[in-house]
Amino acid sequence: MSVDKNTRIDWLRQMYTGRAFEEMAEKLYALGKIHGTMHLSMGMEASAVGTIAAIKEGDYILGTHRGHTQLVAYGADLNRMMAEFMGKAAGYCRGRGGSMHIADVPGGYLGAQGIVGGNIPLSVGVGLTIRNRKTDQICVCFFGDGAANEGAFHESLNMAAIWKLPIVFVCENNQYGMSMNIKNAMAIDQISDRAASYGMPGITVDGNDVMAVYEAVGEAIKRARAGEGPSLVENNTYRWRGHSKSDANRYRTKEEIAKWMKKDPIARFQGQMIKEGVLTQAEADQIATDAKEAIESAVKFADASPEPDVSTILEGVYVE
Amino acid sequence: MSVDKNTRIDWLRQMYTGRAFEEMAEKLYALGKIHGTMHLSMGMEASAVGTIAAIKEGDYILGTHRGHTQLVAYGADLNRMMAEFMGKAAGYCRGRGGSMHIADVPGGYLGAQGIVGGNIPLSVGVGLTIRNRKTDQICVCFFGDGAANEGAFHESLNMAAIWKLPIVFVCENNQYGMSMNIKNAMAIDQISDRAASYGMPGITVDGNDVMAVYEAVGEAIKRARAGEGPSLVENNTYRWRGHSKSDANRYRTKEEIAKWMKKDPIARFQGQMIKEGVLTQAEADQIATDAKEAIESAVKFADASPEPDVSTILEGVYVE
Amino acid sequence: MRELTFLEAIREAMVQEMRRDESVFLIGEDIGVYGGAFGVSLGMLDEFGPERVIDTPISELGIGGAITGAAMTGMRPIGEIMFMDFMTLALDQLVNQAAKLRFMFGGTTKVPFMMRAPIGSGAGAAAQHSQSLENWYVHVPGLKVVMPTTPYDAKGLLIASIRDDNPVIFFEPKLLYKKAKGPVPEELYEIPLGVADVKRKGKDVSIIATGMMVPRSLEAAEALAEEGLDIVVIDPRTLRPLDEETIVKSVMKTGRVLIVHEACKTGGYGGELAAVIAESQAFDYLDAPIVRLAGKDIPIPYNRTLEYNAVPQVENIVAEARKLAKGNV
Amino acid sequence: MRELTFLEAIREAMVQEMRRDESVFLIGEDIGVYGGAFGVSLGMLDEFGPERVIDTPISELGIGGAITGAAMTGMRPIGEIMFMDFMTLALDQLVNQAAKLRFMFGGTTKVPFMMRAPIGSGAGAAAQHSQSLENWYVHVPGLKVVMPTTPYDAKGLLIASIRDDNPVIFFEPKLLYKKAKGPVPEELYEIPLGVADVKRKGKDVSIIATGMMVPRSLEAAEALAEEGLDIVVIDPRTLRPLDEETIVKSVMKTGRVLIVHEACKTGGYGGELAAVIAESQAFDYLDAPIVRLAGKDIPIPYNRTLEYNAVPQVENIVAEARKLAKGNV
């Protein structure tokens, strides 16, 4: 597939923006401005961006707890995202959700998720809705390598397969659950091999190569739109930071982390574009700066947003 | 593997006894002597008998709701089995369990099961016990084709595989859940192919051929005892009767049933032995008659057993 | 008016709603050609086809997700779980997803599904097929919980449940399917969720009963009428939201209350009812302690006699209500 | 006596029992090198190795089965679920298997495991990581349910739970892990399950509190002492079986009872407590309605202020207890 320059620059911008969001998240955390928990996807940006680059308006996305860059790539409003992260009234969830539950259901982003694997069964329902409407919409369902050992994974992929639902299951394999390496969590080498259990195609790609992700997911989406059913795409990648907030990294070595940091998906994509001559270093620097500024302005927005009003605490449990 | 004549005659006897138990169960049902539900495995006897023939004293078995012949093959006391089926005090579960829950935990038969797939996670725990004891015991875990779509299947096989637990997963594929044909329930041809998702061996055998089952399960058990981990064996077979009690068979054709009844595992095994000259027709008839008599005598025993005493109703919830 | 069984009333409500509203579909195990384990949906596949009467593999969690995801995106699914006991396997989707999504997402979504399941003992199906765990669902904000006990109520409540914009858990006392028969209008009608029904008026004791205990309490009340006692029987019908007013008013009149449910006593819905009464203005009108008559704290046994004795029967209700009325609790 | 945190007391109890009894092992997600999400089992892998401190894949149902199957066949496993919210995924094994096997099999087996899980809100983890669903488990015959609130109780109850021959669900209020500190004997000791502890004596109002509400109630009682009110605080510690006697006796003395729990009010354990009191001989001694102060009927919100307001805080307990004591409920 050939992708035009502006689109690729847009991808780079999304990756930088996701990165900047999370760098800021870390900073806010250190400043004690964040009460709750968060999960950073630094180092995994190509997976989120490459995947979502392949969808179109009207499609659905089911995110994960490690979903900031997924949201950015989806095109979430940074102000409302940051406000939600900071628990403010102007946030996507009016401060009720926080990092783990940012959602824009009306727009098709059906939410980040606190239950590992908990979004996978939802995809089956989304698939049924689409089937019923007879549109060419599709649903992208993200989950991690760890989630692939939940029963939810098994039941959902099977149901999606027998009904040929238009779903692309995207496994962001960052090599670890919380602390468990996939080598200890499963006795196989590739999660995509599990697709065979459901009679659907499975493929593993270099998840730090945004183009590779885009192409693999794009193929799967083409199948899905054509009524040929679901696929499983495994993006091999790595998270640079600890599991949540911070962790002591007792379960992995500094060398391993350093090795993967050298495979930075942003540096790599940017380097390619510069090498190809479609981007200059100065342009790249500008994109990075713009991203940081956008995030800083989002923090300003969020800072200015009021706390949710305690008198509204009971709202939103039921549709009255 | 060569199996001596007496052993084979024993298998035939077990199959006849299982069959006789269920013919009697049907009769008792028709007479209104049974209050609850039951699931008959007529036509599937080779799967239960061939599997259990391969285990040895001290091994564990986890049964299913369709477990009468599994129990017979295990060597359950027919009197106590029948008494349990009839809800009597002398039953294996003092009348608390009924057909769906007959168990002999002290002897290693860890129970029939009312939750489809509910026994599969238990096998993981049994495997851990054995690992802890460092014995060469193994655990056979039965389940149906329908159960293979439960999340419990997925999580358990994965856990068993990563810890190389001594478990043989035996899928009694009788082509249907309750009414759903496996062709509609999964988009693959062989359930044993799912073993690959866990990095364990999987094999499909003719489940109406007691010898084939015995050999395949025997191989898997050998692996398990040798510390090489779990396997998945799929016994292809068919149930002659409705799903439970009776059903209207709306979901399958008379022709299909008739076709499979021609593959009667008992007639087939008996025919082979007669053909080989290790058994005469008269001996076979005697075995069949003995089986029926044993069951009739079990009914007498059960009939004579009192109902559980209502004053004991609270017993057995807790170990005091 | 023509009479229908409880089962027929449920089926008719589903069929009529599915004719009316394209976004309603039914999904569950063996609900298609088999018609469901109890035959509730028999014939529906023929009318609506396999895309609206969807047989699933044996995957309860998957069913929970399917109805939640479909409801979030615009459908009004009816999920069926074959026995409420198996809902344990779908709970993450019902409780951590369906019930919470709207609140967690700041009110920007809704999950208008209903999940149907048979409930209760008496069919000889033993411990894993006979439970009454309705109070689990009552305890989850975001869910509504409905349990009808007459064909008329079943149809009206089912229609209201389908049309409700929230996830509704709908329990069907399985012994009523074929045994309960009564007048049911042919047209579509709604019985609003959250409104109790006084099934029998009286003045001596207020019985608050749920599920199978409603017909049994009515029978008990008839027996006691012959002794000159005049017993109220109230069926909340919707367990959440609860119609507290109807209950509190009745207790203020009678001063004596007997709560009857089939579920095990400890931790059950009777506690909620007792507490609601004990903290209400009815407290000052109570002439006797609040009595709960409930299932024994045991799993349901297989044997018919044990099973019978595991949960309240008419004679137990008669005895407790009589004691209460006569003031010798 | 040396002091330990709540977390250290739990760890020490596990370590000492594992040294004593080869059949005890710990199994859960990220409990090995990571030490568990809250660090409870930090260091245990080093001492006991990977066969007795078993890290699992993310498979809660599998963990439920693993401890049940192991317990049936002779082990005494301790299962850990990272947040009690995820136990929804293991419920089939806990409720349909572990709790019922003994009864269903006529008393011929036993299932001596314990399942530990952190419970409650206050950590900013929002709706799917902050629940208090203890009453679900209380409602299941065959299970015991324990919830300690001091380091001393935690160690003694944990040891008793491991040694108990029944499946025990053990909830650890997560805010106490590092905050609660107190004297804990070095040796092994058991606090029998089913015995409540009167954490504070008094005569004006009986507060029955569970989990995090125990320290908050004690703080409230101190505040009220300055107003001349003398408040009892009872911690049931074991929710099932409940020590009814201690509670009933206290209520007979004070005539006023305030039930405080963090779980949502509707369908919660407070109902059980209220009903037990309302049907006991204490009923005649009640000078005021039984009051439940509980979590609001909402999922736990993320925002810190909303989260704070979602469950009872010291000031709410003070206000309710004061109203009760002064007779103006």
Ligand SMILES: Cc1ncc(C[n+]2csc(CCOP(=O)(O)OP(=O)(O)O)c2C)c(N)n1
């Ligand atoms: C059902 C459930 N179990 C456990 C957890 C705790 N938990 C949160 S994230 C996580 C690791 C998930 O691993 P993976 O799916 O690979 O996603 P990653 O965090 O690596 O992106 C765990 C165990 C949870 N949130 N939900």
Ligand SMILES: Cc1ncc(C[n+]2csc(CCOP(=O)(O)OP(=O)(O)O)c2C)c(N)n1
């Ligand atoms: C968790 C659960 N879901 C559904 C059922 C109802 N049910 C009982 S047996 C059965 C079919 C099981 O199919 P399979 O596993 O193939 O076993 P078979 O009955 O064919 O032997 C079903 C759906 C159940 N008992 N448990």
Ligand SMILES: [Mg+2]
């Ligand atoms: Mg991961």
Ligand SMILES: [Mg+2]
């Ligand atoms: Mg089958």
